[in-house]
Amino acid sequence: MSIRLFSEKAFEQGRGILRLVPAWVPRSFCIPGRRIKLHPDDYYALGGIRGGIDERWFSSTTPADNGPLTSPDEGLSFIVFQDGAKTEKFLLRDAVTELKNMLIGERLWKQYQAWPMYSKFFDNKGPLPHHIHHNDDYAKLTNQLGKPEAYYFPPQVNNHGADFPYTFFGFEPGTTREQVRQALLVFAKGDNKITSLSKAYRLDVGTGWDVPPGLLHAPGSLCTYEPQKASDVFAMYQSLAGTTVVPQELLWKNTPKNKLGDIDHLLEVIDWELNLDPNFVANRFMQPKPVKPVKEMQASGYAENWICYKSNAFSAKELTVFPGQTVIIKDSTAYGMIMMQGHGKMGVWDIETPALIRFGQLTHDEFFVSEQAAKEGVKIMNLSKSDPIVMLKHFGPENPDLKK
Numbered sequence: 001m002s003i004r005l006f007s008e009k010a011f012e013q014g015r016g017i018l019r020l021v022p023a024w025v026p027r028s029f030c031i032p033g034r035r036i037k038l039h040p041d042d043y044y045a046l047g048g049i050r051g052g053i054d055e056r057w058f059s060s061t062t063p064a065d066n067g068p069l070t071s072p073d074e075g076l077s078f079i080v081f082q083d084g085a086k087t088e089k090f091l092l093r094d095a096v097t098e099l100k101n102m103l104i105g106e107r108l109w110k111q112y113q114a115w116p117m118y119s120k121f122f123d124n125k126g127p128l129p130h131h132i133h134h135n136d137d138y139a140k141l142t143n144q145l146g147k148p149e150a151y152y153f154p155p156q157v158n159n160h161g162a163d164f165p166y167t168f169f170g171f172e173p174g175t176t177r178e179q180v181r182q183a184l185l186v187f188a189k190g191d192n193k194i195t196s197l198s199k200a201y202r203l204d205v206g207t208g209w210d211v212p213p214g215l216l217h218a219p220g221s222l223c224t225y226e227p228q229k230a231s232d233v234f235a236m237y238q239s240l241a242g243t244t245v246v247p248q249e250l251l252w253k254n255t256p257k258n259k260l261g262d263i264d265h266l267l268e269v270i271d272w273e274l275n276l277d278p279n280f281v282a283n284r285f286m287q288p289k290p291v292k293p294v295k296e297m298q299a300s301g302y303a304e305n306w307i308c309y310k311s312n313a314f315s316a317k318e319l320t321v322f323p324g325q326t327v328i329i330k331d332s333t334a335y336g337m338i339m340m341q342g343h344g345k346m347g348v349w350d351i352e353t354p355a356l357i358r359f360g361q362l363t364h365d366e367f368f369v370s371e372q373a374a375k376e377g378v379k380i381m382n383l384s385k386s387d388p389i390v391m392l393k394h395f396g397p398e399n400p401d402l403k404k
Contacts, residue, residue, distance in 0.1 A: 006088060007095040010081040011103070016373030017347045018103075020336070020366040021078040021089060022357060025055040025064045025120070029236075029244055033123040035157045035223040042359035046071065053359075059336025059368050059394060060118035061093035065232040075232070077118075077336075080362055092368060104334045105371030108396050117314040119227040119336065119394040126163040128219045129246045130194050130238035134254060135213040138269050139233045141256040149228035150286070150308040151219070152208035152316065156340040156353075156390065162221035163242065166200040167209070169217050169284070170275035177267060184237065184263050188248050191240040201281070208286040210310035214271025225307075225338075227314045227394045235269070286310060291317060291401070301325030306402065307392070315399045319380075321389040326381045331374040332400040335393045339365035342389035345381040347373070351389070369393075 001009075010018055024038065028051035032043045036056050043052045050069055057064070057075050064075030077092040092115070101109040108116065122128075136146035151167075171180070175197045183194040195218060201209075203222045211217055216237060236250040252260050259265040277283060288305035290297065297303050301322050308316035321327055321344070343352040352364050369378060382389045395402075 001083070001088075003090055003094045004098045006081055006090050007098040009083070010079050010095070011099060011370070013081065013348075014367075015348055016370040016376075017349060017378070018092070018095065018368040018370075019080045019349060019364070020059065020092065020368055021080055022361070022363055022366065023057040023060055023075060023077050024053045024359060025057055025075050026050045026053045026066065027055065028066070029241075029246060029250070030054045030128065031125040031244070033125045033162045033221060033223055035159070036121045036123045037354060037357050039356055039358045045359040054123050056121045058119040058338050058366060059092065059115065060120075061091075061096060061115045062118050062230040062232060077368075079368075087362070102372065103370045104396070108334070111397075114230065115396065116230050117227060117394065117396050118230055119225065119316070119338075119392075121157065121223060122219070122226055123157070123223040124162070124219070124221055126221055126242040126244065127166075127168075129236045129241040129244075130168055130198065130216050130218040131234050131236045132216050132269055133211075133213045133231070134233050134235070134269055135271070139231065139254065141259075142233070142254045144233040144254055145229060145231040146213045147229050147231040147233050148213050148311045148313045149211045149226055150208060150311060150314070150316070151211065152225045152286075152307045152318075152392070153203055153205045153222045154225050154318075154340055154392065155205050157223040158205045161203070164221045165203045167203055167218060167220040168195045168198040168200045169209070170199070170215055170277065170280060171197050172199055173276050173278045175276065177272070180270070181263055181267060184251070184266055187239045187251050192238065194238050206288065208307055210284045210286060210308070212271070212274060212311070214269065215274050216270065225316070225392055227308050227316045229313045235266070237266070284310070288318065300327060302327045302329070304329070309402055313397050315395045315402050317393045317395075319391050319393060321380050321382045323382055323384050323386050323388055326379065328377040328379050330377040331369075331393075331395070333395055334369060334371040334374055335395045336368045337366070337391050337393045340390040340392060342382060342384055342387045344383040344389055345379075347378055
């Protein structure tokens with residue numbers, strides 16, 4: 001059967017809602033925080049040389065860029081299709097190509113001809129190195145897209161904060177270009193102490209941060225839900241994070257060949273105004289915001305909040321359906337979603353939140369909702385008398401429902 005027929009039949013089977021396969025991603029420079037429900041025996045399922053699995057990617061048509069050992073289709077989401085007694089899998093990326101506006105809507109297909117974002121959990125025992133994501137202009141030099149991203153810290157996967165639940169952002173106002181240059185010049189000599197020029201902010205569960213491209217950041221050790229533009233572009237500017245030595249090649253990751261060794265190029269990638277912003281918290285911190293009047297939603301059996309809302313490249317919501325309630329939720333555009341708590345029905349699908357997942361196991365906790373289904377309204381039934389359903393929903397660029 002062709003991918004076109006698979007896509008059409010899967011779309012029909014789910015009535016516009018596609019069931020996705022967990023996409024696990026390792027990082028060689030990270031130690032897993034073990035809060036993303038992967039079985040304890042499976043965090044190194046791809047082999048010790050690949051590093052531990054500390055990420056799960058959602059609604060991804062973007063391959064992970066993990067160097068020469070990256071496995072085929074790493075980071076890409078697969079769709080599950082039940083063809084009679086056979087369980088078939090094929091790439092979400094291919095379904096988008098085949099179904100086009102039927103899946104992601106006319107607006108997004110016309111502008112991008114692709115699903116232009118994805119989300120993930122990253123789950124680290126310690127902090128990540130101070131690093132940067134290039135903007136579109138600098139990413140284009142290595143045939144990449146720039147990468148804005150945002151963070152939200154879900155309570156359901158943060159029963160503990162691990163080793164360092166604080167994130168460094170940018171630089172202290174007054175930091176000079178020469179100070180940063182010196183830190184980058186000594187990268188290979190040990191701890192370059194670049195975070196001495198920065199400021200760490202305590203991470204609070206149930207809140208989030210907006211992280212535009214060009215902003216240096218060293219994410220802390222809370223398990224983080226992270227919507228972002230469809231890109232895996234980055235460069236590490238810190239040489240030692242905790243006790244983890246960062247390979248020098250990651251300082252030059254996504255640097256064009258003619259700029260390798262050029263510290264000035266690394267300095268140019270930095271958005272200096274953003275990194276030195278004296279009103280950083282006011283401009284980048286995000287408290288959840290109700291999508292409608294709270295009493296109106298509660299009377300209908302649910303609560304829904306915007307959790308990521310400061311970027312034009314994506315947005316995200318947290319939806320809670322109260323115990324025993326049935327609701328119909330409408331959105332104006334396609335989205336991916338991941339279950340955080342509870343069980344019930346969503347459209348034709350059973351939905352549930354697994355406590356433990358084996359590597360390679362199929363689940364009923366992740367789906368992609370077409371624009372058609374989103375506009376018609378998704379019926380969600382909470383079959384529990386005590387446990388709420390909680391799900392996180394990630395949307396593409398310029399969500400028509402988001403009034404800034």
